[in-house]
Amino acid sequence: MAHPRQVVVLLAAIAAVACLASLASATQWMVGDNAGWSPKFNESGWTDGKKFAVGDTLKFMYGKDAHTVARVGKDDFAACNLQGNQLGFWDSGSDVVQLNSTGKMWFICTKPGHCLNGMKLVIDVQDGASAPGPSPSPDSSAPVSYAAGGALAAAGAALVAAAALAF
Structure with a gap:
């Protein structure tokens, strides 16, 4: 049977590893900033x-009955094909879409005329942690970064505790 001190050291080490693993940061991008997902939102080069x-x-923030979000392929995006193959569909008015693979992703609104009026978005997703977003300005929302800053402190405290208990 393990000595109680060894168990504590092992648990502290596990906690430290778990905390360090969560240090990867992710950003939540508010599509269209304060204007949200709306016609012609991307004319300013969002x-x-x-x-x-x-x-x-x-x-994606928008009026629930006014718009939708559909993830589509390149050709359906270019043609604003509302009846095309949808790789994802959201219509809650407050939708969060996880970027879980690299490459281009195309989004359109499926309400008639909206895509043709500029309510479409293409992004290129890269591998790895995102770079910090732009600084906030009074008239736009900055991306929200989720970095586990507290996890670093927790990992450090766990390592100090493990070292202290080991002696």
């Missing part, structure tokens, strides 16, 4: 300067 990464999320 994606310019943004680096989307696996693990990030897109948050």
Whole structure:
């Protein structure tokens, strides 16, 4: 049977590893910033300067009955094909889409005329942690970064406790 001190050291080490694993950061991008998911939202180049990464999320905010979000393929995106193959569909008015693979992702609104009026979005998702988003400005929302800063402190405390108990 393990000595109680060994059990405590083992548990502290497990906690430290778990905390360190959670240090990877992810960003939640509010599509369209304060204007939300709306016609012509991307005319100002909403994606310019943004680096989307696996693990990030897109948050689509819009009037529940006014719009939808559909993930589609490149050809359906280009043609604004509302009847095409949908790889995902959301219509709650507050949708969070996980970016779980690399490559291009295409989104459109499936309400008639909306895609043709500019309510469409293409992003290129990269591997790895996303770069910090732009600094917040008074008239737009900055991406929300979720970094487990407290996890570093917890991991450090667990390692100190493990070292102290080992002696």
